[in-house]
Amino acid sequence: xxxxxxxxxxxxxxxxxxxxxxxxxxxxxxxxxxxxxxxxxxxxxxxxxxxxxxxxxxxxxxxxxxxxxxxxxxxxxxxxxxxxxxxxxxxxxxxxxxxxxxxxxxxxxxxxxxxxxxxxxxxxxxxxxxxxxxxxxxxxxxxxxxxxxxxxxxxxxxxxxxxxxxxxxxxxxx
Amino acid sequence: xxxxxxxxxxxxxxxxxxxxxxxxxxxxxxxxxxxxxxxxxxxxxxxxxxxxxxxxxxxxxxxxxxxxxxxxxxxxxxxxxxxxxxxxxxxxxxxxxxxxxxxxxxxxxxxxxxxxxxxxxxxxxxxxxxxxxxxxxxxxxxxxxxxxxxxxxxxxxxxxxxxxxxxxxxxxxxxxxxxxxx
Numbered sequence: 001x002x003x004x005x006x007x008x009x010x011x012x013x014x015x016x017x018x019x020x021x022x023x024x025x026x027x028x029x030x031x032x033x034x035x036x037x038x039x040x041x042x043x044x045x046x047x048x049x050x051x052x053x054x055x056x057x058x059x060x061x062x063x064x065x066x067x068x069x070x071x072x073x074x075x076x077x078x079x080x081x082x083x084x085x086x087x088x089x090x091x092x093x094x095x096x097x098x099x100x101x102x103x104x105x106x107x108x109x110x111x112x113x114x115x116x117x118x119x120x121x122x123x124x125x126x127x128x129x130x131x132x133x134x135x136x137x138x139x140x141x142x143x144x145x146x147x148x149x150x151x152x153x154x155x156x157x158x159x160x161x162x163x164x165x166x167x168x169x170x171x172x173x174x
Numbered sequence: 175x176x177x178x179x180x181x182x183x184x185x186x187x188x189x190x191x192x193x194x195x196x197x198x199x200x201x202x203x204x205x206x207x208x209x210x211x212x213x214x215x216x217x218x219x220x221x222x223x224x225x226x227x228x229x230x231x232x233x234x235x236x237x238x239x240x241x242x243x244x245x246x247x248x249x250x251x252x253x254x255x256x257x258x259x260x261x262x263x264x265x266x267x268x269x270x271x272x273x274x275x276x277x278x279x280x281x282x283x284x285x286x287x288x289x290x291x292x293x294x295x296x297x298x299x300x301x302x303x304x305x306x307x308x309x310x311x312x313x314x315x316x317x318x319x320x321x322x323x324x325x326x327x328x329x330x331x332x333x334x335x336x337x338x339x340x341x342x343x344x345x346x347x348x349x350x351x352x353x354x355x356x
Contacts, residue, residue, distance in 0.1 A: 022288070022290055027295075048292055049296075050234065050296060050302070050303045051235075053292065
């Protein structure tokens with residue numbers, strides 16, 4: 001209910017952003033002031049080290065995403081978000097979100113439920129990373145997101161699963 | 175070449191800090207400019223930086239592993255270059271604004287790869303790592319500590335020479351990058 005209301009608010013504000021593949025929603029060091037609804041396409045959240053880009057999360061079509069810690073704490077983001085293919089994104093500011101959340105007690109409750117889902121997802125993700133076997137790691141993720149391979153290029157999935165693209169191909173075949 | 179270990183590290187640190195400042199300036203420029211090339215076969219500024227990233231991927235973990243294996247407080251006062259090490263380092267060095275031209279190995283050629291703002295950010299992280307490594311290197315023997323090189327498994331260089339090589343290599347390609355955006 002709240003989620004639908006939230007999506008309605010996105011549609012109502014209709015602040016559209018068109019992203020080509022590789023275009024950024026946010027970069028490291030910037031402060032996240034928005035949340036995003038992926039209307040079309042797909043994005044990824046990644047952390048950059050001196051050696052590689054480590055993908056930590058995907059935003060698929062019709063999902064809501066942002067650089068969460070930066071958004072909550074209003075601190076510089078440690079993550080980048082970029083489009084993995086051509087995407088259309090609806091943007092909503094923190095202020096607009098808070099207004100909606102504070103509108104009714106039900107909304108506040110629903111927002112809390114929404115955050116609980118996010119926390120649960122984070123714990124699932126932690127368990128992913130603790131799973132030793134590459135094939136089990138893949139199985140866990142496919143259970144959550146069966147259409148993963150249709151939405152996101154293989155190299156990013158490999159990075160998300162903390163394995164090389166070669167290992168991922170092998171594991172997929174068996 | 176003979177130099178006080180402390181002096182050498184000090185000099186290299188100053189150079190890396192200077193490099194970091196110029197790269198932070200690159201970050202302010204727009205991507206079109208950073209991707210621009212004066213000729214088909216010439217490298218753009220981002221390609222120069224990606225080339226350094228590719229070398230960093232090899233040298234930074236190698237240097238780190240070698241330093242961490244050493245006992246601390248084993249530093250020697252005067253560092254003396256090895257013959258081969260000095261040769262490689264000098265090869266990279268820009269002298270009086272002049273460089274020895276050379277061909278980069280194919281796997282280290284960044285041309286036509288997918289380059290954007292993270293290329294620079296990654297390089298800044300590598301420079302920070304290098305600054306950290308140079309500070310760590312103050313406590314070990316720059317001469318007795320040996321590091322492998324990318325080119326061949328047959329020889330190892332003195333840590334002091336490898337650090338010189340890496341830093342001169344950065345100077346060299348940042349000069350090239352500066353020229354590319356002019």
